[in-house]
Amino acid sequence: xxxxxxxxxxxxxxxxxxxxxxxxxxxxxxxxxxxxxxxxxxxxxxxxxxxxxxxxxxxxxxxxxxxxxxxxxxxxxxxxxxxxxxxxxxxxxxxxxxxxxxxxxxxxxxxxxxxxxxxxxxxxxxxxxxxxxxxxxxxxxxxxxxxxxxxxxxxxxxxxxxxxx
Amino acid sequence: xxxxxxxxxxxxxxxxxxxxxxxxxxxxxxxxxxxxxxxxxxxxxxxxxxxxxxxxxxxxxxxxxxxxxxxxxxxxxxxxxxxxxxxxxxxxxxxxxxxx
Amino acid sequence: xxxxxxxxxxxxxxxxxxxxxxxxxxxxxxxxxxxxxxxxxxxxxxxxxxxxxxxxxxxxxxxxxxxxxxxxxxxxxxxxxxxxxxxxxxxxxxxxxxxxxxxxxxxxxxxxxxxxxxxxxxxxxxxxxxxxxxxxxxxxxxxxxxxxxxxxxxxxxxxxxxxxxxxxxxxxxxxxxxxxxxxxxxxxxxxxxxxxxxxxxxxxxxxxxxxxxxxxxxxxxxxxxxxxxxxxxxxxxxxxxxxxxxxxxxxxxxxxxxxxxxxxxxxxxxxxxxxxxxxxxxxxxxxxxxxxxxxxxxxxxxxxxxxxxxxxxxxxxxxxxxxxxxxxxxxxxxxxxxxxxxxxxxxxxxxxxxxxxxxxxxxxxxxxxxxxxxxxxxxxxxxxxxxxxxxxxxxxxxxxxxxxxxxxxxxxxxxxxxxxxxxxxxxxxxxxxxxxxxxxxxxxxxxxxxxxxxxxxxxxxxxxxxxxxxxxxxxxxxxxxxxxxxxxxxxxxxxxxxxxxxxxxxxxxxxxxxxxxxxxxxxxxxxxxxxxxxxxxxxxxxxxxxxxxxxxxxxxxxxxxxxxxxxxxxxxxxxxxxxxxxxxxxxxxxxxxxxxxxxxxxxxxxxxxxxxxxxxxxxxxxxxxxxxxxxxxxxxxxxxxxxxxxxxxxxxxx
Numbered sequence: 001x002x003x004x005x006x007x008x009x010x011x012x013x014x015x016x017x018x019x020x021x022x023x024x025x026x027x028x029x030x031x032x033x034x035x036x037x038x039x040x041x042x043x044x045x046x047x048x049x050x051x052x053x054x055x056x057x058x059x060x061x062x063x064x065x066x067x068x069x070x071x072x073x074x075x076x077x078x079x080x081x082x083x084x085x086x087x088x089x090x091x092x093x094x095x096x097x098x099x100x101x102x103x104x105x106x107x108x109x110x111x112x113x114x115x116x117x118x119x120x121x122x123x124x125x126x127x128x129x130x131x132x133x134x135x136x137x138x139x140x141x142x143x144x145x146x147x148x149x150x151x152x153x154x155x156x157x158x159x160x161x162x163x164x165x
Numbered sequence: 166x167x168x169x170x171x172x173x174x175x176x177x178x179x180x181x182x183x184x185x186x187x188x189x190x191x192x193x194x195x196x197x198x199x200x201x202x203x204x205x206x207x208x209x210x211x212x213x214x215x216x217x218x219x220x221x222x223x224x225x226x227x228x229x230x231x232x233x234x235x236x237x238x239x240x241x242x243x244x245x246x247x248x249x250x251x252x253x254x255x256x257x258x259x260x261x262x263x264x265x
Numbered sequence: 266x267x268x269x270x271x272x273x274x275x276x277x278x279x280x281x282x283x284x285x286x287x288x289x290x291x292x293x294x295x296x297x298x299x300x301x302x303x304x305x306x307x308x309x310x311x312x313x314x315x316x317x318x319x320x321x322x323x324x325x326x327x328x329x330x331x332x333x334x335x336x337x338x339x340x341x342x343x344x345x346x347x348x349x350x351x352x353x354x355x356x357x358x359x360x361x362x363x364x365x366x367x368x369x370x371x372x373x374x375x376x377x378x379x380x381x382x383x384x385x386x387x388x389x390x391x392x393x394x395x396x397x398x399x400x401x402x403x404x405x406x407x408x409x410x411x412x413x414x415x416x417x418x419x420x421x422x423x424x425x426x427x428x429x430x431x432x433x434x435x436x437x438x439x440x441x442x443x444x445x446x447x448x449x450x451x452x453x454x455x456x457x458x459x460x461x462x463x464x465x466x467x468x469x470x471x472x473x474x475x476x477x478x479x480x481x482x483x484x485x486x487x488x489x490x491x492x493x494x495x496x497x498x499x500x501x502x503x504x505x506x507x508x509x510x511x512x513x514x515x516x517x518x519x520x521x522x523x524x525x526x527x528x529x530x531x532x533x534x535x536x537x538x539x540x541x542x543x544x545x546x547x548x549x550x551x552x553x554x555x556x557x558x559x560x561x562x563x564x565x566x567x568x569x570x571x572x573x574x575x576x577x578x579x580x581x582x583x584x585x586x587x588x589x590x591x592x593x594x595x596x597x598x599x600x601x602x603x604x605x606x607x608x609x610x611x612x613x614x615x616x617x618x619x620x621x622x623x624x625x626x627x628x629x630x631x632x633x634x635x636x637x638x639x640x641x642x643x644x645x646x647x648x649x650x651x652x653x654x655x656x657x658x659x660x661x662x663x664x665x666x667x668x669x670x671x672x673x674x675x676x677x678x679x680x681x682x683x684x685x686x687x688x689x690x691x692x693x694x695x696x697x698x699x700x701x702x703x704x705x706x707x708x709x710x711x712x713x714x715x716x717x718x719x720x721x722x723x724x725x726x727x728x729x730x731x732x733x734x735x736x737x738x739x740x741x742x743x744x745x746x747x748x749x750x751x752x753x754x755x756x757x758x759x760x761x762x763x764x765x766x767x768x769x770x771x772x773x774x775x776x777x778x779x780x781x782x783x784x785x786x787x788x789x790x791x792x793x794x795x796x797x798x799x800x801x802x803x804x805x806x807x808x809x810x811x812x813x814x815x816x817x818x819x820x821x822x823x824x825x826x827x828x829x830x831x832x833x834x835x836x837x838x839x840x841x842x843x844x845x846x847x848x849x850x851x852x853x854x855x856x857x858x859x860x861x862x863x864x865x866x867x868x869x870x871x872x873x874x875x876x877x878x879x880x881x882x883x884x885x886x887x888x889x890x891x892x893x894x895x896x897x898x899x900x901x902x903x904x905x906x907x908x909x910x911x912x913x914x915x916x917x918x919x
Binding site: 008020049053070074087088096102103104106107110134141152155156 | 167173194195212219221239258
Binding site for chain 1: 886892906
């Protein structure tokens with residue numbers, strides 16, 4: 001057990017605990033805060049792997065923009081604690097088994113296959129190489145994503161308009 | 166050196182937890198957050214593979230996933246706001262008009 | 266060289282064209298135009314037939330074989346099934362051709378007068394011409410299948426013409442009965458054809474008869490049921506249907522619902538003789554099978570007797586003639602059955618003349634009486650409709666078999682051959698002779714009841730008048746033929762040769778009984794016996810019916826005969842009734858409604874029920890939808906990761 005492995009387990013435990021907390025919390029604002037913890041833990045894991053740019057983007061965009069948006073909406077709608085309705089029998093009985101089955105299948109598949117060796121944390125991904133990829137090999141999806149963002153902006157504007165009579 | 170397996174299994178666990186949350190929570194916004202959790206788990210897997218193979222394509226893909234998730238969150242939350250105004254409830258089980 | 270022979274199809278085609286023109290365009294034409302088309306086409310066909318005969322005799326003198334011409338390939342299928350539109354002429358065809366076109370033409374002329382006041386005038390002639398077409402196809406065909414086409418076609422026309430007065434319920438029923446009973450016979454005919462094809466791999470007359478004449482083909486004795494016997498019996502079954510023999514004769518008396526020219530043409534002169542023609546044509550096959558010949562002879566003789574007994578007591582003038590037709594057809598089959606095929610054909614020809622004459626004269630009487638057909642309502646007409654009377658008398662003398670009229674020679678030839686036949690010849694002769702007595706009796710009874718005695722009708726209501734020329738002239742021509750038609754065989758009385766048999770010898774071989782003094786004197790004796798029989802019938806009828814007669818009550822035997830031995834009722838109870846019951850209750854209610862409709866409706870019902878159950882899945886609840894997504898995900902992952910998850914089954918880890 002060396003230092004990186006210990007850090008990995010700590011971060012992993014934090015992430016899992018926060019995810020469980022997301023499920024168990026009743027008030028949505030508490031779930032949102034749990035999700036932020038998960039994201040931060042994941043950013044730590046990215047750093048552990050040596051993907052520094054992705055870690056930064058994760059914190060800035062995901063944690064700083066998307067989650068803030070979620071919190072804003074929760075407060076705007078004045079969401080309270082959840083009601084305790086249970087209309088769907090199927091979800092009650094088959095929900096957990098199915099989810100466990102999917103996760104279990106994936107895990108089983110992972111363990112039985114031969115994978116390439118562990119990532120080298122010292123091999124940092126330079127931003128330069130990332131941008132080379134982004135603007136040369138992936139330039140087409142890149143442009144499409146910008147288009148997508150434009151559409152999303154338009155959509156958000158249209159949806160949030162007040163109804164003018 | 167942490168084996169790639171560990172990251173991938175962590176990713177699977179987080180994905181499963183996200184699915185459970187998706188099925189069990191009743192608040193629309195919480196369900197949305199569960200979706201975000203699943204996306205994050207997948208991002209972890211992408212980065213792990215990218216590092217394992219030594220190519221950076223996986224990380225570029227992660228960037229795209231984040232962008233798309235952001236756009237989706239924006240539009241989705243807009244819809245949620247409208248639905249909440251209309252139905253005056255955030256309980257997803259109350260939105261069941263499309264049934265036979 | 267032989268323009269008509271090379272275009273032999275012109276003979277059937279002309280009536281077909283006439284039929285089409287009249288049928289499609291004639292609905293508002295004047296009678297003159299319709300007559301022109303109908304008579305023109307039939308008359309032209311007759312002339313072409315005469316010319317064809319002349320050319321054929323020419324051809325035969327050169328080549329000594331029948332003339333066959335292949336026109337078009339009709340069916341070419343499978344390995345060796347080739348049926349062509351082939352027509353042929355040989356001596357037998359010559360006789361049939363001349364009879365069909367000649368008598369047919371005379372009857373067409375007669376119909377212009379008889380049907381003059383009827384609705385649907387154009388329709389009648391269209392059907393009559395169509396009939397001529399099919400009948401000509403039948404006699405000219407060079408293979409069994411084309412013959413069968415004609416066979417079926419004449420059955421169709423018979424149905425159409427019997428049911429000509431389609432608004433009359435009994436007429437429609439009679440048409441149906443004729444067609445259906447014929448169908449039963451046709452079933453046998455088709456099976457016979459199939460068997461012949463399987464044996465000889467061809468249905469051309471030439472090929473089949475040649476193959477059957479080979480020395481290696483077995484001669485099947487009495488009681489042996491070999492292939493040829495069965496095939497011949499099946500063909501004969503078809504013949505019993507078409508030619509109204511026991512047991513399928515029941516349609517012919519009902520067919521009298523049709524107009525009288527129809528009865529004359531179809532049910533006396535031509536269509537009903539098709540069965541005799543088929544037997545005669547297939548004589549090569551029949552001669553190999555003693556059982557089949559015996560059956561034909563027995564059935565023919567029995568029918569001759571049976572029908573004659575029914576005809577003794579009928580009151581409708583046309584019914585008497587109908588039963589007489591059945592009886593005379595029996596004679597023709599008797600002739601064929603004992604091997605005297607040319608005698609059978611001879612009687613076919615003379616019968617065509619005098620039976621057509623009798624029917625047309627009866628039609629003339631009916632026309633004179635304004636539609637009355639019951640003989641008990643007639644009487645004393647001899648002085649009023651002289652021409653009709655004399656023609657009818659000629660026909661009656663002919664059918665009774667008096668010398669020198671036609672049937673004397675032909676019936677005599679048949680009875681003589683029967684007497685000399687191997688199997689029960691004397692018995693056949695005896696029954697045939699007795700039937701001749703009965704024939705003479707009932708025919709003269711008809712004459713006396715109709716034309717002599719007191720008038721049993723009301724003079725004020727019925728205006729008896731002679732028929733117009735277009736009806737009486739054909740009568741007179743037929744009367745002349747009834748007198749002279751048998752004179753082909755005149756020289757046999759003096760030990761000379763029979764020209765008719767001679768004419769047909771290229772077809773039938775001179776297989777007739779050879780001469781010899783003893784045989785010749787036997788023949789004269791038998792002829793004398795026949796004359797005595799005819800005279801006996803005449804005398805008894807004279808004693809019973811020439812004076813004023815009252816119609817007696819029907820009792821006992823009389824009642825049995827009058828009701829035709831209740832055969833129709835027996836058929837109805839034993840066959841038709843149960844069939845209808847089965848069709849109605851089992852096939853309709855149980856099978857069609859219950860099973861088939863039930864299955865189809867059941868599928869619809871089942872689908873509805875399934876849908877009703879499955880719709881609950883669409884509940885509108887997002888969470889259950891989410892679970893369904895997960896279920897799908899599990900399935901997909903399972904399928905994709907299966908090779909990894911069970912490495913033992915897929916030979917090692919990837």
